[in-house]
Amino acid sequence: MEQDKKAEAKVERDRKLGKHRSPLQVMAGLIYMIKPLLGWMFVAIFMGCLGNLAATFLTIFGGYGMLDVAGIDVGFSFFTVVTILVIFAVMRGILRYAEQSCNHYIAFKLLARIRHQIFGALRKLAPAKLDGSEKGNLISIITSDIELLEVFYAHTISPIAIAVITSIVMTIFLGMQHPLLGVIALASYGIVGLVIPVRNSRKGRKRGQDYRDSFGDLNTAVLDNLYGLEEIVQYQQKENRMEDMAWKTGQLEKTSEKLKKDENVQRITTDTVILASGILMLMVCGYLVQTGQMEFYQGVAAVIGMMSSFGPTAALSALSNNLNHTLASGNRVLNLLAESPAVKENLEGAELPVGEAVFQNVRFCYEDAKENVLEGFYAEFEPGKVHGILGKSGCGKSTLLKLMMRFYQVDAGSIRYGGEDVNDIRTESLRKGISYVTQETFLFHDTIENNIRIADENATREEVIEAAKKASIHEFILSLPHGYDTRLTELGDCISGGERQRIGIARAFLHKSRMILLDEPTSNIDSLNEGIILKSLEREKKDKTILLVSHRKSTMGIADQVVSM
Numbered sequence: 144m145e146q147d148k149k150a151e152a153k154v155e156r157d158r159k160l161g162k163h164r165s166p167l168q169v170m171a172g173l174i175y176m177i178k179p180l181l182g183w184m185f186v187a188i189f190m191g192c193l194g195n196l197a198a199t200f201l202t203i204f205g206g207y208g209m210l211d212v213a214g215i216d217v218g219f220s221f222f223t224v225v226t227i228l229v230i231f232a233v234m235r236g237i238l239r240y241a242e243q244s245c246n247h248y249i250a251f252k253l254l255a256r257i258r259h260q261i262f263g264a265l266r267k268l269a270p271a272k273l274d275g276s277e278k279g280n281l282i283s284i285i286t287s288d289i290e291l292l293e294v295f296y297a298h299t300i301s302p303i304a305i306a307v308i309t310s311i312v313m314t315i316f317l318g319m320q321h322p323l324l325g326v327i328a329l330a331s332y333g334i335v336g337l338v339i340p341v342r343n344s345r346k347g348r349k350r351g352q353d354y355r356d357s358f359g360d361l362n363t364a365v366l367d368n369l370y371g372l373e374e375i376v377q378y379q380q381k382e383n384r385m386e387d388m389a390w391k392t393g394q395l396e397k398t399s400e401k402l403k404k405d406e407n408v409q410r411i412t413t414d415t416v417i418l419a420s421g422i423l424m425l426m427v428c429g430y431l432v433q434t435g436q437m438e439f440y441q442g443v444a445a446v447i448g449m450m451s452s453f454g455p456t457a458a459l460s461a462l463s464n465n466l467n468h469t470l471a472s473g474n475r476v477l478n479l480l481a482e483s484p485a486v487k488e489n490l491e492g493a494e495l496p497v498g499e500a501v502f503q504n505v506r507f508c509y510e511d512a513k514e515n516v517l518e519g520f521y522a523e524f525e526p527g528k529v530h531g532i533l534g535k536s537g538c539g540k541s542t543l544l545k546l547m548m549r550f551y552q553v554d555a556g557s558i559r560y561g562g563e564d565v566n567d568i569r570t571e572s573l574r575k576g577i578s579y580v581t582q583e584t585f586l587f588h589d590t591i592e593n594n595i596r597i598a599d600e601n602a603t604r605e606e607v608i609e610a611a612k613k614a615s616i617h618e619f620i621l622s623l624p625h626g627y628d629t630r631l632t633e634l635g636d637c638i639s640g641g642e643r644q645r646i647g648i649a650r651a652f653l654h655k656s657r658m659i660l661l662d663e664p665t666s667n668i669d670s671l672n673e674g675i676i677l678k679s680l681e682r683e684k685k686d687k688t689i690l691l692v693s694h695r696k697s698t699m700g701i702a703d704q705v706v707s708m
């Protein structure tokens with residue numbers, strides 16, 4: 144029942160988040176982000192329109208110049224034509240540069256903002272939501288998906304606006320020569336700039352999404368194979384893994400090939416339509432000039448103007464190929480930004496009170512799981528004691544610690560610290576007040592000292608050494624080439640599981656919290672070092688609550704109380 148409700152809630156949330164947004168919704172979502180830079184966007188569009196019109200009228204006035212030289216009256220003196228040509232030529236260059244500068248300024252500013260937002264979102268989503276996420280997919284969102292948005296912000300929005308505005312201006316200009324020419328121009332621009340791109344984008348939308356998905360899959364597989372290299376070698380999985388990678392690469396290639404083929408077909412269609420409209424314009428102008436409905440120079444200007452004005456609309460047509468990729472990336476970025484954290488950060492709650500930690504009738508189930516991990520669970524952990532937690536593998540010992548850290552929220556019942564519900568405690572105070580040593584200690588590419596110091600950035604070298612001694616890692620650190628200043632990159636992967644664990648424990652000692660949660664802290668440590676660590680824990684316990692998850696009898700020996708799960 145509970146699981147059904149959770150599944151329904153997930154479907155509902157996905158629907159609300161619009162995991163499968165329409166292209167227009169994605170565009171609206173991305174455009175909304177431009178809000179703070181809207182002024183710059185208008186400037187870019189204005190410059191782009193002027194620049195493109197300058198280019199078109201440059202060729203039209205070039206035509207007038209030729210006619211003038213041939214002795215045909217065009218209504219302007221040769222000197223005026225040359226002056227206008229020079230002005231338009233200079234303007235064209237400057238305006239194009241200004242437009243591109245504005246667009247790239249907007250794009251890079253926005254990318255920086257979006258990256259900032261993505262990291263903010265990941266920080267809120269971690270650790271619960273990231274437990275199950277595919278790391279490769281996340282990496283491709285953070286890197287290539289965001290990078291692709293540059294195309295949207297720098298080369299999509301303003302080109303669309305510029306194509307629309309310049310097409311309207313050119314339709315009016317040609318319509319002023321003769322209404323029929325205006326109609327031809329409008330129809331041609333419509334086909335090149337609207338019909339072809341929309342058709343193409345409809346056709347390629349699924350392919351764009353497929354391409355991004357295949358790319359994410361391949362990323363995940365590459366990372367998987369890199370991290371699992373030892374297992375692959377040991378269990379002779381090389382062939383299988385190679386086959387899998389080859390298959391995934393093949394899928395990516397196939398999608399990419401189809402996309403390229405579509406692109407070529409579209410380019411040919413666009414060029415054909417542009418040529419056909421030029422020929423049509425030439426024939427109609429010829430007829431209008433011959434029947435005296437239009438001056439000769441007007442006909443020349445119309446044909447030249449028409450042929451030289453397709454730049455912005457043809458660019459739109461080419462854009463629709465990338466647009467599929469871009470919108471698929473945009474969709475994934477928007478989804479990640481819209482993802483709601485499993486637990487909302489408490490910013491204004493109470494400080495973590497002193498006192499016992501109490502589980503009262505707690506029920507908990509992971510979002511996609513079928514069974515409750517905890518059900519009707521009661522436990523009380525008093526300060527000043529070491530509490531051992533025992534239970535068979537998978538019974539929920541680590542989950543219990545994660546719930547205490549409020550990485551997840553209980554479904555029913557409560558967890559209280561000194562009488563205060565964990566949900567009402569300020570998250571920062573809770574995390575500061577508890578040291579949590581997980582089964583896997585992550586080490587940063589930094590010195591050993593800094594790796595321990597992340598538990599307390601203001602700690603002195605002496606305090607770091609003191610914590611290292613308690614965790615029985617001091618001697619090992621002294622044996623390294625640069626002692627505490629040894630960078631972990633220098634050691635490569637040569638740091639053992641036990642040394643890694645002891646660095647994690649040193650962090651917990653340095654953290655100076657009121658509570659220490661240890662998840663299998665000594666599973667990789669020999670009995671000599673384990674003895675030193677356990678003694679240090681015994682010394683720490685008088686004003687602390689220590690929870691110790693372990694299968695080892697020797698570790699459990701120091702527990703004052705044991706909770707069996």
Ligand SMILES: Nc1ncnc2c1ncn2[C@@H]1O[C@H](COP(=O)(O)OP(=O)(O)OP(=O)(O)O)[C@@H](O)[C@H]1O
Pocket residue numbers: 274275509510511512516534535536537538539540541542543
């Ligand atoms: N993020 C998660 N999403 C879904 N299920 C999970 C998640 N994390 C753990 N589980 C499941 O919840 C159950 C309890 O897991 P937990 O890690 O708390 O067990 P444990 O008692 O600590 O096991 P061990 O002693 O092997 O470390 C397991 O069945 C596990 O597969």
